[in-house]
Amino acid sequence: MSAIAAILLVLATAMLAAGLAYRLALWLAAPVPLSIPTMPAPLTRGGAAMRVGREMLLFHSLFRADKPLWAASMAFHLGLALVLLRHLRYVVAVPPAWLVAIQPVGRLAGWMMMAGLLFLLARRLLVPRVRMVTRTGDVAVLVLLLAIGTSGLVTTYLLHTDILAVKAFLTSIWRAAPEGLPPDPTFLLHLLLAILLLAIVPFSKLLHAPGLVFSPTRNQPDGSRRYRRPARWARTLAGGGQ
Amino acid sequence: MDAAYQVDGKTVAHDEEGYLTDIGQWNEAVAGIIAEAEGLPMTAERWEVVNFLREYYQEYQIAPAVRVLTKAIGKKLGPEKASNKYLYELFPYGPAKQACKIAGLPKPTGCV
Amino acid sequence: MSAFEPPPLADEVELAAPPALVPGAMAHSRPYVAAPAHNQALGFPGERVPDWERRAVEKLGELLERSRALRVFLDSCVKCGACADKCHFFIGTGDPNNMPVARQDLLRALYRRHFTVAGRMLGRHVGARDMDEALLQEWYTYFHQCTQCRRCSVFCPFGIDTAEISMAAREIMDAIGLGQKYSNEIIGKVHKIGNNLGLPEPALANTLEGLEEDVLEQSGAAVKFPLDVHGADVLLVTPSADFFAEPHVDGLIGYAKVFHQAGISWTLSSHASEAANFALFIGSYEQMHKIAQRIRQAAIDLGVKRIVFGECGHAWRVAYAFLNTLAGPWDFLDPAYPVPQHIVEVTHELIRRGGIVLDRDTNAGKTVTFHDSCNVARASRMGDAPGGQFVLPREVIKAAVPSFVDMHPDTTHDRTFCCGGGGGLLTDDLLELRIKGARPRMQALKEVVEQQGVTHMAAICAICKTQFAKVLPAYGFPMEMVVSLHQLVGQAIRLG
Ligand code: SF4
Ligand code: SF4
Numbered sequence: 001m002s003a004i005a006a007i008l009l010v011l012a013t014a015m016l017a018a019g020l021a022y023r024l025a026l027w028l029a030a031p032v033p034l035s036i037p038t039m040p041a042p043l044t045r046g047g048a049a050m051r052v053g054r055e056m057l058l059f060h061s062l063f064r065a066d067k068p069l070w071a072a073s074m075a076f077h078l079g080l081a082l083v084l085l086r087h088l089r090y091v092v093a094v095p096p097a098w099l100v101a102i103q104p105v106g107r108l109a110g111w112m113m114m115a116g117l118l119f120l121l122a123r124r125l126l127v128p129r130v131r132m133v134t135r136t137g138d139v140a141v142l143v144l145l146l147a148i149g150t151s152g153l154v155t156t157y158l159l160h161t162d163i164l165a166v167k168a169f170l171t172s173i174w175r176a177a178p179e180g181l182p183p184d185p186t187f188l189l190h191l192l193l194a195i196l197l198l199a200i201v202p203f204s205k206l207l208h209a210p211g212l213v214f215s216p217t218r219n220q221p222d223g224s225r226r227y228r229r230p231a232r233w234a235r236t237l238a239g240g241g242q
Numbered sequence: 243m244d245a246a247y248q249v250d251g252k253t254v255a256h257d258e259e260g261y262l263t264d265i266g267q268w269n270e271a272v273a274g275i276i277a278e279a280e281g282l283p284m285t286a287e288r289w290e291v292v293n294f295l296r297e298y299y300q301e302y303q304i305a306p307a308v309r310v311l312t313k314a315i316g317k318k319l320g321p322e323k324a325s326n327k328y329l330y331e332l333f334p335y336g337p338a339k340q341a342c343k344i345a346g347l348p349k350p351t352g353c354v
Numbered sequence: 355m356s357a358f359e360p361p362p363l364a365d366e367v368e369l370a371a372p373p374a375l376v377p378g379a380m381a382h383s384r385p386y387v388a389a390p391a392h393n394q395a396l397g398f399p400g401e402r403v404p405d406w407e408r409r410a411v412e413k414l415g416e417l418l419e420r421s422r423a424l425r426v427f428l429d430s431c432v433k434c435g436a437c438a439d440k441c442h443f444f445i446g447t448g449d450p451n452n453m454p455v456a457r458q459d460l461l462r463a464l465y466r467r468h469f470t471v472a473g474r475m476l477g478r479h480v481g482a483r484d485m486d487e488a489l490l491q492e493w494y495t496y497f498h499q500c501t502q503c504r505r506c507s508v509f510c511p512f513g514i515d516t517a518e519i520s521m522a523a524r525e526i527m528d529a530i531g532l533g534q535k536y537s538n539e540i541i542g543k544v545h546k547i548g549n550n551l552g553l554p555e556p557a558l559a560n561t562l563e564g565l566e567e568d569v570l571e572q573s574g575a576a577v578k579f580p581l582d583v584h585g586a587d588v589l590l591v592t593p594s595a596d597f598f599a600e601p602h603v604d605g606l607i608g609y610a611k612v613f614h615q616a617g618i619s620w621t622l623s624s625h626a627s628e629a630a631n632f633a634l635f636i637g638s639y640e641q642m643h644k645i646a647q648r649i650r651q652a653a654i655d656l657g658v659k660r661i662v663f664g665e666c667g668h669a670w671r672v673a674y675a676f677l678n679t680l681a682g683p684w685d686f687l688d689p690a691y692p693v694p695q696h697i698v699e700v701t702h703e704l705i706r707r708g709g710i711v712l713d714r715d716t717n718a719g720k721t722v723t724f725h726d727s728c729n730v731a732r733a734s735r736m737g738d739a740p741g742g743q744f745v746l747p748r749e750v751i752k753a754a755v756p757s758f759v760d761m762h763p764d765t766t767h768d769r770t771f772c773c774g775g776g777g778g779l780l781t782d783d784l785l786e787l788r789i790k791g792a793r794p795r796m797q798a799l800k801e802v803v804e805q806q807g808v809t810h811m812a813a814i815c816a817i818c819k820t821q822f823a824k825v826l827p828a829y830g831f832p833m834e835m836v837v838s839l840h841q842l843v844g845q846a847i848r849l850g
Contacts, residue, residue, distance in 0.1 A: 023429070030422040033639060035675045038507045038515065039732050040740035040768065055511065065436035065509035073434070073511075128375050130435040132450045133459060136479035137472070138433050203472045204480075208512055211430025216423045217513035222735055224675045225692045228682050233420055237643050258386050259782065302557035307598045310564050326600050330833070336824075338599065339782070351540050352550030353595040353602075353630065353666075353780055353816035 002181045005191060006173040012199040019202025020210065027214050033231035035224035038217040048221040055212055072119035076145075079113025082106050083152070090167050107156060114149045117142060141204060144197055151190035161187040247275045261342070261349050268296075268346030276344045280335070288332055288344070290318050295345040305342050305350055358786035360793065360828055363800050372439035376448035383787045384495050385779070388533035395542035396641060399531035406530040407485040411468050413529040414461075417522050418469065420639075424522055427514045428465045431455060437506040437514070442771045443499050446790035451496045454506035454516040460492055461523045490532070497523040498534060499787055501779055502635065503728035503772035517777070521637030524778075528636055536781035537632050544645055549594035549628035555581075558624055561597050569607060575849040577607075577614040579622070585657050586621035587688075588613065590697075591629045591649055591673075592664025593816035601838050602819055605665050608840025611847050612701050616709045620662075623652035629669035630816065635778030642672065646680040659688035662695045665838060667727035667815030668776065670696055674734035696736050698814065701843055702746045705753050712846040714756045721757040722842065723808045724748055725795065725822075726770035727815035741767070747839055751812055754846040759806045765798040773813075775821030785824070792825040799831070812839045 042048050054060045059077075063070045086106025089095040121142045124134050155161045162182040172179045181188070200206065213219065246253040249271050255263045260279065262268060273292060277284045284292075294314050298306040306314070308326060316324025329337035338350050390400025403409050418425050438444065438453040450456055463483035466473030473482035483489055502517035527533065543552040553561075562579035569577045580586060590613075596606040613620045626648040633641030653661055661684075663673045673694045678684065684693040692699075704710045724747060736742040744767045752758045765771050774791030802808040813819050813836055822836035 027422055027425055027429075030419055030425050032422045033420065034679060036423060036515065036518070036733070038504060038513055038768070039735055039743065043740060055513075059511055061509055061513065062434075062436055062511040065440065065511075069434060069436060127435070129372060129438045129450065129453060130433070132375060133433045133435060133438070133453065133455050135433075135481045137476065137481070203470070205430070205432045208430045208432045211426050212512050214422065214426050215430065215513040216426070217507050217515050222740060224678055225694075226678075228679045230679055231420070234639060234643070237640060302554065302560065304551070304553050304557045306557075307561045307564075307603065308600050309568070309603055310561060313564065313568075327834075348552075350551055350598065351536075351543060352598075353593055353820050354551065354599040 001183070002169060002178045005169070005181055005188075005195075006178040008192070008195050009173055012195040015199045016201050023202050023207060024210060024214075027210075031231035031233070032216045032220070033229070033234055035220060035222075035229060036216050037220040037222055039222060041220065041222040043222055045221050048219050052213060052219050055218055068119075069123065072116045072123070074116070075112045076116030076120060079109040079111075079116060082109030083113055090163070091170050093171065110149065110153050110156065114146070114153065117146050117149060121146065137204065141200075141206070144193060148190060148193045148197060151186050151193065154186045155184070155190060159184060159186050247272060247279070249275050259343075259349065262346045265346045265348070272346065273344050276346075280340060280344065282333070282340070282344070284344075285332075287319060287323075288341075291315060291329070291332060291337065291341050292345045294318070295341055295347060299345070299347050305338060305345075305347055308338060311337060358789050358828075360789050363793070363797050363829060373445055373448040375450050377450055379449040380443075380447045380452065380499060380787060380790075381449070381495060383499060383784060385498050385781055385783050386535040387494075388535040388538040392535060392538040392542055393528065393531060393533045395545065396528070396533075396538055396638070398528045398533055398538070402531045406490075406532075409530050410485050410490075410526050411464065413526045414464060414522075415469070417525060418465075421518070421522070423515070423518050427458070427512075427518060428462050429470075430512045431458060431462070431514055432511075434511065437510050437516070440506050440509050441500075441516075442503070442505070442774060442794045443501075443787070443791045446774070446793040447499075447787070449499075451492070452499055454500075454510075454514075457496055457500055458514065458516055458519045460489070460496060461519050463489065490527075493523050493527060494532060497527070498779065498784070499791075501728070501772045501774065501777035501791070503776055504732040505728065505769070505772065508732060508768050520777070521635070523637075524635070525637035528638065534636070534778060536783075537635050537778040541632050541636070541641055541645070544628055544630075544632070544648075548625055548648070550630050550632065551594040551598055551628075553594055553597060553627065555624040555627075558597060558622075558627055562622070565603070565607060565610070569610070573611075573849055575611075575614065577610050577849070579606075579610055580620060581622050582624050582656065583619075583621035584655075586619045587658060588618055588620035588660045588662050589626075589649075589653050589656060589658040590620050590622055590662050590664060591626055591652075591669075591694075592622070592697075593629045593666040593669060594627060595816040595820060596664055597627075599820060599823075601823070601834075601836060601841055602665075602816055604841035604844060605819075605838025606840075608838065608842070608844030608847075609664060609697050611844045611849060612697075612704065612710060612840070615847055615849055616704050618700075621656060621658070623656060625655065626652035629663055629666045629673070631669060631672040632778060634668055634672055642676065643680050646672065646677055649677070650681040653684075653687065660691045660695065661687065661693055662697055662700055664697050665814040665816065665840060667729035667817060669816075671729040671733040696746075697840065698746050698750055699736050701840070702737070702750050705750065711848045712753045712843065713848055714754065714846060716846045717755040717842055720755050720810050720842075721759060721806065721808045722751055722755045722810045722812055722837075723759050723761055723799070723802050724751055724766075724839075725761075725773065725811050725813045725818060726766055727813065727818050728770060728772040728776060730814060731770045732768050744768075747812075747814055751839060751842060754842040759802050759808050761798040761802050765794065771795045771798070773815075773818040773821040774825065776815075776817050780817050780821055788821060789825050789828045792821065792829070796825070796829040796831075800829070803831070810835055810837050810842075812837050812842060814839045 333340040444452040466482035500520040507515035
């Protein structure tokens with residue numbers, strides 16, 4: 001049992017890493033042959049990095065687009081980030097003081113994340129124009145996240161799991177015989193679904209996270225009158241200027 | 243897609259928008275048929291415009307700019323008619339396009 | 355007069371309310387297909403190639419290797435719908451395929467099917483589709499209902515730019531022999547004759563002479579419209595509509611007066627007698643490069659020191675953002691000036707340092723608003739600081755007219771609505787679409803007309819001007835309401 005879980009976890013992590021590496025390699029191999037930032041754009045690389053940062057941390061464009069969607073999305077992503085942070089205590093041997101301190105915040109974040117997800121799901125099913133562009137896969141990802149969240153909250157509040165056993169398991173997965181997992185079904189479900197989520201990141205729309213960083217309309221500075229950027233494939237064209 | 247005008251028992255081919263495919267096939271009867279298809283009877287004033295377009299085209303292989311046209315019409319029909327507005331009254335879909343069509347000339351392309 | 359009568363504009367401006375969905379509302383709107391000769395002139399197959407399904411996939415693969423943007427955009431969409439109600443064509447038609455995300459999905463379907471694991475395994479559950487006649491027809495219909503205005507990319511949390519997607523789709527369609535008549539015929543004319551109109555050199559010279567006479571008659575000043583003058587300081591590259599149509603030509607007169615009064619020697623070129631570069635619309639880098647080379651050649655041949663662009667939106671995008679890469683380096687030009695410059699930058703600077711003087715009273719009675727052209731607003735800049743493309747034109751207008759009013763902030767600056775005619779759609783066969791797509795702009799205009807007495811709307815794009823001249827009457831406004839920005843300058847400038 002523990003061995004299977006350990007293998008799956010390692011496998012999923014490997015898929016995540018290899019899949020992401022492959023995807024990023026494809027992205028990086030393709031040039032950006034022209035200057036296409038959405039204007040107005042910052043004039044410097046530093047400024048463009050700030051712009052990407054603002055998108056990443058504040059969802060700035062989404063804020064301009066749709067306030068309720070922004071709020072729900074923020075609740076979900078921020079909640080998820082805090083929950084993940086809280087999960088650190090299951091893998092570090094001696095949790096530092098700050099990690100202990102944020103535990104209550106992390107619990108609250110769990111609820112915040114669920115509320116955000118529920119709004120996103122409801123919106124997807126109820127707002128006609130969003131429903132129109134929804135495919136099974138889009139709902140499936142939300143349901144998966146909701147299931148992970150629900151099983152997590154259940155283990156936190158209702159059917160407590162032996163945390164120390166979980167920790168022992170997680171810190172021992174690299175060994176030939178990992179230590180025993182607590183046999184609670186809710187917890188096992190939680191773990192299994194999380195493993196599934198890890199594995200599908202590089203093959204699904206969850207690629208939007210790295211996409212944000214590599215999006216040329218956001219990460220390019222505005223400097224086209226100062227710099228040329230001929231792509232290698234374009235240099236063979238006839239005529240001057242290449 | 244392409245079709246033709248029927249003029250005196252002859253067929254005169256046009257493109258999908260009604261412009262003649264071969265300007266050599268144009269004659270006054272053809273102009274009358276095209277104008278009819280556009281819902282515009284050929285008055286003396288319309289003939290002035292159409293004739294000027296053809297003359298200009300003969301010389302320059304292009305329809306005249308709207309300003310050149312208004313000036314020329316002003317000279318022929320009186321200064322009060324030298325306006326874009328007047329030309330639009332004659333050719334409601336736009337003098338450049340509708341009058342060219344009737345004159346058998348190719349359609350002006352681009353951002354016009 | 356027009357093929358389509360739009361329902362009247364709402365009394366209340368409701369820019370935020372998304373329309374009700376009307377599936378298939380615009381399924382009938384397709385531009386004419388290019389004739390074989392139009393395609394072949396650009397090196398595309400004349401007619402549909404026999405194994406076009408396979409070729410389309412192959413071409414998509416090539417494009418993916420050439421553009422990171424395309425890859426990232428196709429991979430990153432989360433179907434959040436933030437872009438959905440931002441497109442003027444969706445707002446104006448209610449057709450769900452005009453939601454930017456749905457438009458992207460038409461290309462993404464093929465991408466998913468052939469280039470992703472999920473698409474190969476799960477098919478339509480993740481939106482994957484095979485290339486077939488039905489999909490191709492949807493492409494032709496709806497990728498020609500995108501003006502590539504980039505409004506969606508402003509609001510997308512990942513900056514996904516549907517313009518890039520529709521350019522790629524059109525490039526694929528050209529590669530299998532399904533071109534659009536309007537764009538391809540025009541690009542052919544640029545190569546053959548030098549401009550979109552097909553205006554040959556003698557006709558151009560004749561037209562310019564006529565303008566010199568007109569200006570002399572009206573203002574008493576001997577303002578020149580030089581053509582192919584070797585050794586002039588400035589090469590002016592302007593859309594050929596400026597030679598031909600109203601109100602464009604009044605803008606050209608304005609530029610000429612500015613150069614005249616400031617004592618700047620300038621010339622037009624019969625070789626590069628066109629600023630527009632329609633290759634942008636069909637996504638073809640090769641064609642865009644070829645068209646841009648004309649400008650480099652003209653600058654070298656005429657021995658000029660500076661290049662200035664006239665009022666044209668997408669041309670300024672290609673000029674500002676691409677020209678340096680496509681046709682640079684410009685080390686043979688005067689390094690004291692950016693290359694290229696926009697005519698508004700030149701005029702703005704002259705006003706600032708007193709090189710020309712404008713007299714607002716000559717435009718008495720006009721209350722003017724300004725339409726930010728999509729390509730200028732979201733794909734380029736003017737001046738030294740980000741956002742200069744919003745500031746400079748407004749400052750020039752304010753210096754030329756007694757009263758200036760801005761439209762609703764949701765419809766200006768980088769949130770401006772496209773005129774509805776850009777991106778290669780300014781053709782009579784798409785008139786219904788153009789009228790419907792202009793609706794958000796017309797709604798915002800109505801508000802300032804009724805509440806603040808606006809009489810004119812200034813534009814700095816040949817497409818916008820022609821489009822508005824056509825659609826304003828459909829919404830009950832006079833055609834003459836749209837003016838060239840430099841028409842106002844030309845009216846106000848003190849000569850002599
Ligand atoms: S680029 Fe403009 S026209 Fe095209 S989908 Fe986006 S908003 Fe609509
Ligand atoms: S806003 Fe961006 S991520 Fe959201 S649906 Fe539109 S294109 Fe996709």
